[in-house]
Amino acid sequence: MPEIKLPTIPHPDEGTRAVLQSNKVPMIRGAGEYNYLCGNCGALLVEGIEQGQIQNIVIICPRCGRYNDLA
Ligand SMILES: [Zn+2]
Structure with missing residues (x-):
């Protein structure tokens, strides 16, 4: 399976992104x-x-706590 590393981003502004x-x-x-x-x-x-199946969500990594942008 191809593996893609997501870009990490700073904490998104409240209410601007769907966060998982x-x-x-x-x-x-x-x-x-x-x-x-x-x-x-x-x-x-x-x-x-x-x-492209899932778009425009931010995933918080449970291991390191960084915000990952699935755009
Ligand atoms: Zn992580």
Whole structure:
């Protein structure tokens, strides 16, 4: 499976982005081809989606706490 490291971003302004936070990884699991990793620590955040399937959310990495931009 191709793996894509997500860009990490600063804390988004309140109410400007949909933010996903969970303690379990991967947070999202599907039947697609791409895995998305935390851009800071490499934790597997999203497993098996198609590129562009999920857009415009920010995922908080449960391992390192950084904000990952899934644009
Ligand atoms: Zn991380």
